[in-house]
Amino acid sequence: MRLTMRLLQALAFLAVVSALTGFGSFAGRVSGMNAPESQLSADAIIVLTGDAGRLQAGAALLRNGAAPRMLISGVHSTVSDGDILTQSNLDQAQLDCCVTLDRQAHDTVGNARETAQWASSNSYNRLIIVTSDYHLPRSLLEMKRAMPNTELIAYPVRTSPPWETPSTARLWIQEYAKFATVWMGSALLDDREQA
Numbered sequence: 259m260r261l262t263m264r265l266l267q268a269l270a271f272l273a274v275v276s277a278l279t280g281f282g283s284f285a286g287r288v289s290g291m292n293a294p295e296s297q298l299s300a301d302a303i304i305v306l307t308g309d310a311g312r313l314q315a316g317a318a319l320l321r322n323g324a325a326p327r328m329l330i331s332g333v334h335s336t337v338s339d340g341d342i343l344t345q346s347n348l349d350q351a352q353l354d355c356c357v358t359l360d361r362q363a364h365d366t367v368g369n370a371r372e373t374a375q376w377a378s379s380n381s382y383n384r385l386i387i388v389t390s391d392y393h394l395p396r397s398l399l400e401m402k403r404a405m406p407n408t409e410l411i412a413y414p415v416r417t418s419p420p421w422e423t424p425s426t427a428r429l430w431i432q433e434y435a436k437f438a439t440v441w442m443g444s445a446l447l448d449d450r451e452q453a
Contacts, residue, residue, distance in 0.1 A: 284434045288391050291414040298324040300411060301382035306369050306389040306397060307332040311415040316388040317346035319413070320356060324386060329376050331360040331369040366393070366436075370400035377408060384409045390417050392430050396437040399444055 293315075303325045305316035313330065320328045330342065343353060363372045377385060385405075389397050391414035401410055420430035 374404035
């Protein structure tokens with residue numbers, strides 16, 4: 259009985275150390291992400307809705323000619339075109355010609371699914387993915403799973419690091435847990451496909 263208890267304690271300790279090490283690595287990697295400095299060129303810009311700054315960053319890329327089209331994925335049903343114009347600083351002509359609003363996606367998996375369908379229907383093979391820095395690793399995994407032959411260019415929108423406030427730490431820890439789950443699931447699927 260004592261041996262079993264010690265074994266369980268040792269396993270619990272290893273799990274905690276692994277989780278802390280993984281989160282530290284994740285936080286360091288994300289904190290070191292920077293938007294590409296060179297002139298970007300792609301078929302389209304994909305903005306995943308959520309935190310402040312994402313839509314503005316995507317709109318700036320569109321205005322600067324990084325791509326001729328932009329998909330805003332995960333737009334809530336109550337958000338109007340006027341709301342998009344106010345948040346993005348685009349004008350109505352830009353919205354009409356160059357922006358598609360995806361109102362079907364409700365989560366990151368949905369973002370990837372809707373993006374894949376939109377990109378495929380438009381024959382787009384090179385996409386700039388705009389989302390918050392902490393959300394980017396999982397978003398890229400989901401996008402790569404949905405579009406394995408599409409080139410994805412990461413465009414992180416900087417957020418507060420996890421050590422600044424408890425609420426930011428909680429948000430990053432939650433995102434790390436989701437990322438780790440998706441990453442492990444992807445690894446298991448890859449192993450099964452290779453077997």
